[in-house]
Amino acid sequence: MRSECIACDECVRACPAGFGAIFRHGVTLVIVSELCSGCGKCVPVCPVDCIVDDPAWSAAPEGWWRHAGAADDPYQRRTTGPTAGVRS
């Protein structure tokens, strides 16, 4: 993503909900490449053409998705334990 971003959020709305790879970070946007499917839907909606292909990008390994939400996933939301119910 180039610096001409005007933070219009069109790319956020275009990114399929199943991926949700684009996040607002302060006054700019960040694409998390590990969450990106490579569908390209964010590129044509940008009014200032500041989303560009990364030739070095490759999809996250399939095994990463099997790990998400599993019992050993360190990012799994806790429902019990010392931090249950604590909002950050």
Ligand code: SF4
């Ligand atoms: S290419 Fe990646 S960031 Fe862009 S819309 Fe598709 S999944 Fe989202």
Ligand code: SF4
């Ligand atoms: S569509 Fe383009 S200008 Fe709008 S927030 Fe996304 S990257 Fe920025």
